[in-house]
Amino acid sequence: MATLSTDRPATPTDKPVLDKRFKAIEIVIKRNHYRQDALIEILHKAQESFGYLELEVLEYVAHKLQLPLSRVYGVATFYHLFSLSPTGKHSCIVCLGTACYVKGAGEIIAALEKKLGVKLGETTSDGEVSLMSARCIGACGIAPAVVFDGEVAGRQTIEAVCDRVTNLMA
Amino acid sequence: MIVRENCGKINPERIEEYIAAGGYEALAKVVLNLTPEEVIAEVSASGLRGRGGGGYPTGLKWATVAKMPTGQKYVICNADEGDPGAFMDRSVLESDPHRVLEGMAIAAYAVGANHGYIYIRAEYPLAIDHLQTAIKQAKRHGLMGSQIFGSPFDFKVDIRVGAGAFVCGEETGLIASIEGKRGVPRPRPPYPAVSGLQSEPTLINNVETYANIAPILQKGGEWYASIGTEDSKGTKIFALTGKVENAGLIEVPMGITVRCIVEEMGGGIPDGGTVKAVQTGGPSGGCIPAEKLDTPVSYKSLLELGTMMGSGGMIVMDDKTSMVDVAKFYMEFCREESCGKCIPCRAGTVQLYGLLNKLLNGHGTTRDLELMENLCYMVKETSLCGLGQSAPNPVISTLRYFRDEYEALIPS
Numbered sequence: 001m002a003t004l005s006t007d008r009p010a011t012p013t014d015k016p017v018l019d020k021r022f023k024a025i026e027i028v029i030k031r032n033h034y035r036q037d038a039l040i041e042i043l044h045k046a047q048e049s050f051g052y053l054e055l056e057v058l059e060y061v062a063h064k065l066q067l068p069l070s071r072v073y074g075v076a077t078f079y080h081l082f083s084l085s086p087t088g089k090h091s092c093i094v095c096l097g098t099a100c101y102v103k104g105a106g107e108i109i110a111a112l113e114k115k116l117g118v119k120l121g122e123t124t125s126d127g128e129v130s131l132m133s134a135r136c137i138g139a140c141g142i143a144p145a146v147v148f149d150g151e152v153a154g155r156q157t158i159e160a161v162c163d164r165v166t167n168l169m170a
Numbered sequence: 171m172i173v174r175e176n177c178g179k180i181n182p183e184r185i186e187e188y189i190a191a192g193g194y195e196a197l198a199k200v201v202l203n204l205t206p207e208e209v210i211a212e213v214s215a216s217g218l219r220g221r222g223g224g225g226y227p228t229g230l231k232w233a234t235v236a237k238m239p240t241g242q243k244y245v246i247c248n249a250d251e252g253d254p255g256a257f258m259d260r261s262v263l264e265s266d267p268h269r270v271l272e273g274m275a276i277a278a279y280a281v282g283a284n285h286g287y288i289y290i291r292a293e294y295p296l297a298i299d300h301l302q303t304a305i306k307q308a309k310r311h312g313l314m315g316s317q318i319f320g321s322p323f324d325f326k327v328d329i330r331v332g333a334g335a336f337v338c339g340e341e342t343g344l345i346a347s348i349e350g351k352r353g354v355p356r357p358r359p360p361y362p363a364v365s366g367l368q369s370e371p372t373l374i375n376n377v378e379t380y381a382n383i384a385p386i387l388q389k390g391g392e393w394y395a396s397i398g399t400e401d402s403k404g405t406k407i408f409a410l411t412g413k414v415e416n417a418g419l420i421e422v423p424m425g426i427t428v429r430c431i432v433e434e435m436g437g438g439i440p441d442g443g444t445v446k447a448v449q450t451g452g453p454s455g456g457c458i459p460a461e462k463l464d465t466p467v468s469y470k471s472l473l474e475l476g477t478m479m480g481s482g483g484m485i486v487m488d489d490k491t492s493m494v495d496v497a498k499f500y501m502e503f504c505r506e507e508s509c510g511k512c513i514p515c516r517a518g519t520v521q522l523y524g525l526l527n528k529l530l531n532g533h534g535t536t537r538d539l540e541l542m543e544n545l546c547y548m549v550k551e552t553s554l555c556g557l558g559q560s561a562p563n564p565v566i567s568t569l570r571y572f573r574d575e576y577e578a579l580i581p582s
């Protein structure tokens with residue numbers, strides 16, 4: 001997780017505006033009329049643009065909304081969907097909701113951890129695959145469910161999941 | 171079927187089809203012919219109770235907000251659907267979003283609000299998409315915006331997307347989240363009905379609660395109250411999952427037996443297994459053991475069994491499921507989702523999880539079991555919000571019916 005150092009340059013906002021990803025965030029900020037209560041909306045957009053919330057991005061948002069960085073950082077770390085570190089090129093999200101759990105999601109995770117050599121929530125050292133979990137993706141009818149790169153796959157087995165991951169990395 | 175009567179029959183992205191199915195007639199009737207008091211009287215007469223978990227009488231909640239002095243008020247739709255293993259709200263929002271918007275508009279008229287928010291979890295992109303379309307179309311048809319049906323009633327709705335935190339389903343946490351803050355609950359009172367969003371009077375109801383409103387106003391509270399049991403009126407949607415042949419959503423009249431749901435509608439357990447228990451109420455609930463399957467489903471009867479209606483998740487466990495493992499699963503959930511504001515919940519869930527793990531690893535003692543049981547009641551009684559207060563429920567409930575499974579784990 002990013003640590004906050006206090007001795008960074010005080011004007012984080014001048015340079016990055018050139019980056020068009022910051023532009024995308026700025027558009028959303030403007031559309032929300034710089035309202036501080038739109039912080040979560042804006043962080044969603046920021047994460048979409050950058051893939052994760054790096055410190056520079058949090059500082060940018062704090063500056064634009066005139067909020068203390070601690071407040072922005074506090075919100076970013078509170079919610080599970082915000083990530084403060086980069087994720088892999090591919091994602092493999094195993095649903096750990098109750099329906100999937102009773103149908104063996106725990107075993108699927110154990111098999112994937114072994115296969116990828118990472119723990120849940122981590123990314124392989126080559127930056128290829130992130131192994132994550134979710135809390136019920138609303139596909140309980142086809143439990144156990146796994147989401148590969150945004151695509152839901154139902155009724156998964158250990159073999160099927162391992163095959164898919166091999167394909168992802170190929 | 172009441173709530174899901176349109177689901178799968180109309181195209182959710184076309185307001186014309188909703189209107190053709192009788193949609194927005196209730197809103198027209200309410201805005202043009204009824205006073206707010208008459209609307210609330212109808213909802214009270216229906217006996218409708220909140221479908222979000224608590225089961226608070228909807229009419230009473232509306233009356234409380236309506237009684238607050240005129241001024242800025244809000245209505246909020248709770249679409250956070252946090253119970254892992256439930257997807258009723260998602261299905262309603264995806265397949266009949268206008269039904270929810272109409273319910274919210276009627277509620278706003280009744281309590282004197284002009285601004286609504288739908289707080290929806292980010293994990294439901296299709297539902298968010300359909301809601302956005304629905305709001306646009308409603309505006310274009312003059313069913314949302316200013317002077318609806320040429321009356322002085324104005325109403326607009328904004329969507330707020332969550333970011334993955336179960337505790338944001340709790341009403342005060344949800345309000346903090348809409349304000350762009352950490353979704354940490356605060357003590358009640360004051361209840362949101364008195365001081366909610368931006369400290370103004372705020373009505374919060376669940377998706378399914380709102381989806382019941384238009385039919386109640388159309389056909390009358392008395393009609394609605396004729397369905398169901400003494401304390402539980404109307405229908406309820408359940409998400410039937412787990413070890414069951416036909417998993418999926420079902421809408422049933424209150425009062426039907428659990429056995430009928432699991433065995434007749436769900437088709438029983440695959441591969442000839444037997445039912446051991448049915449879990450309801452998610453991480454805040456408990457289980458119904460096989461011998462109690464003939465219990466009729468109602469708020470009261472489920473409470474008496476030591477579980478609760480909850481939002482409608484119903485998970486079937488077969489004889490191969492370890493109940494202690496299930497309890498551990500829910501405790502892990504609560505441990506992760508605890509917001510950390512108060513100590514009983516923050517530290518208690520960690521300790522309870524540790525004790526359950528110890529037992530499951532075969533290192534537990536009789537003393538640990540005793541300690542765990544005491545701790546359950548301590549956490550339950552001293553936590554600040556519903557998350558902590560109900561976190562021990564799955565353990566208490568499995569201890570009540572399956573104590574032998576816990577004891578069998580203790581090495582002699």
Ligand SMILES: Cc1cc2nc3c(=O)[nH]c(=O)nc-3n(C[C@H](O)[C@H](O)[C@H](O)COP(=O)(O)O)c2cc1C
Binds near residue numbers: 250252336342
């Ligand atoms: C930890 C916790 C989580 C909750 N999650 C939800 C939820 O996901 N959806 C919901 O509608 N209500 C949820 N509730 C209940 C709400 O606080 C609130 O009672 C409900 O939205 C009121 O609506 P109703 O009266 O229509 O049921 C939750 C409560 C607690 C304590």
Ligand code: SF4
Binds near residue numbers: 354507510554
């Ligand atoms: S009971 Fe748990 S979730 Fe609720 S306020 Fe306390 S720590 Fe937070």
Ligand code: FES
Binds near residue numbers: 100135
């Ligand atoms: S529990 Fe996995 S999709 Fe619902």
